[in-house]
Amino acid sequence: MPQTIPYPGFGFDILHRDPASRARVGRLTTPHGTIETPNFIFCGTKASVKGVTPAQLREERTDIILSNTYHLMIQPGAETVARLGGLHRFMGWDGPMLTDSGGYQIFAMGHGSVADEIKGRRSQVREKTLLRISEEGAEFRSYTNGEKLFLTPERSVDIQRKLGADLVVQLDECTPYHVDRDYTARSMRMSHRWGDRSLAEFVRGGGLSANGLPQAMYGIVQGGVYPDLRRESAEYTADRPFFATAVGGSLGAHKDQMVEVVAMAMPHVHPDRPVHLLGIGGIVDIFAGVALGIDTFDCVSPTRIARHGWALMPGVPGERLNLRNARFREDADPIDPACDCHACRRFSRGYIHHLLKAGEMLALQLVSLHNIAVMNRLMREVREAIRTGTLDAARRRWVAPAATVKA
């Protein structure tokens, strides 16, 4: 493996730093465009941000999206996406895009509830889609037809090459919250070896996607809730020629512990590379992450809660309104009179309440558009606040006082 990888077409410039925290404004360049950071990456799990078109995403000022390797390798398959021109053309998104390694879902589905555990919500549910983890890789069953599949670091890089996103991620074992320190340490070191194999495979492929555009690779910081392991893992990623850093694995049992865990890693990641925090996207979490130096976030939450009728709203307890609530039945106001999204420009709370109660698909589309617009506005205001040294004031506008925040 070389000491450096050129990553042509990619760049990351830090434009402003907050003197009061580790927060920074940056510019992340990819072959599909440049975005400012901090920014939020919307989840298009199966090559679609649920219920909205790429044109609508753009209308709500979305900069960057991601898709999930695990879902796409199973259906429609990376080869099909490659034959149809790669993920950008396939799904009609021409902006920057990230794919993950596939590891998270293998382990999440394998452990049954790792998604909960990584965020500290314990559960005893177990399924058996994950068959075996070994040094070589992970054997698991397809969630669609039960077929046995095997994912190695090399195969993950190869699939991501065929999918053709700009930003790709090394395979790691995503350790859940309930495992012990020894397991976490052994797993983390295996993930580091998987990171080296991912980089070697990336270099072997010339750093190019199947349609000939350059890609750039993220290394992942593991280490669970253990400060020395987080440091070791962050230093591992900084020592390798990754383009960028992602903070993954268990982030603890609650929001405060998430902040602690990220804080363990951040002083030790490569200071000049973009840093992504995997799977976190609450408004309060974003202010915490930004202050620790996180540049990008992703989470299914904005569009998932939209499908349950929850509209993101700055400054209210719980960060959202439940539009299914009967008090909105004859409410002629838009979701948020201060919002300029398509839903707020055209429709009332009363109408969206009706659509939700009637089970109309349009409700999910409209609340999704709103929540997407809110996240994009949040990130624009966060960037502006960093530039002007007013991050605390922005946080007070967006986040309700702690005493009234619902769990």
Add this chain to the structure above:
Amino acid sequence: MPQTIPYPGFGFDILHRDPASRARVGRLTTPHGTIETPNFIFCGTKASVKGVTPAQLREERTDIILSNTYHLMIQPGAETVARLGGLHRFMGWDGPMLTDSGGYQIFAMGHGSVADEIKGRRSQVREKTLLRISEEGAEFRSYTNGEKLFLTPERSVDIQRKLGADLVVQLDECTPYHVDRDYTARSMRMSHRWGDRSLAEFVRGGGLSANGLPQAMYGIVQGGVYPDLRRESAEYTADRPFFATAVGGSLGAHKDQMVEVVAMAMPHVHPDRPVHLLGIGGIVDIFAGVALGIDTFDCVSPTRIARHGWALMPGVPGERLNLRNARFREDADPIDPACDCHACRRFSRGYIHHLLKAGEMLALQLVSLHNIAVMNRLMREVREAIRTGTLDAARRRWVAPAATVKA
């Protein structure tokens, strides 16, 4: 009841007549805009054309939509819609709009399967939401909470006034296919009396919606499959000061009988009024209806079949492609290379096939947009064909040879 009703803000001008058939091009004016006929009215059953925004409807060149009184009187209720500014403002549609009387669904749900029977598909399924039909009106149970409701001609007009659509429809009893001639005749004559009561209530309300805009009323032609009854009913509507005529009730057991039934009525409807054919919207049916003098059609089919992955396609057997078919898996073409809808401009059959297989909402939105665009293009081409005397040629472009049409 007056001999005439002024219908201010409304008009219907016949601009061209086809010398070879009863087809005609007209201009239908309403307080929310003018449309050319023949035209297709898209169903926004519960105040939403499923899965698409009004802006998207407009982008696909939609002229006119309808909503269903039955669904809206139950949820959210006509009073709620009125308080939120009427149906146009409520659902964000600023163009012409029709509401039906509520009768069709009461009887459809009451008989369990009248929708099938009206189109000749017999079934023995029966539910008991329809409790009683009397001279006074229809008593039925709400499909949401079982509450007993009573709909009279007067109440239907009042609800439609509160909803505030431009075009409103008299209450009728929608007789299913399986009833005998005597029942059909008695029911038809009751519907005529209901028509008179509807007009009287309409006049009593000043012909204005709750938000003060004028409305215009359709009379309905009933009479089942019996030529003398259809004639009697058509003459009834022509003798009364309805703004327009709708052909309803059982249209027979199959497509040929539908054409026969419509042909029984059309020589006897008022020749200067717009004529709507209720619930019919297959491409082949539209060519048949237009030739008989029908000016507008409505049907849930274009958007309903979209949600099952069926894309309308001119000239193919069955009028549609099944995009779930495995042969589209790696098909890089748009649904129809000749179509300029949003879905065809941006996405491949392969991608939409993937979305359908993955259960992604976006599939339903994209195929709906396509089918809406196809219906609007069909109607534009039908109008142009009438103007240029080329209706047969247009029919040959759009409809596959009969021998290959699937049932």
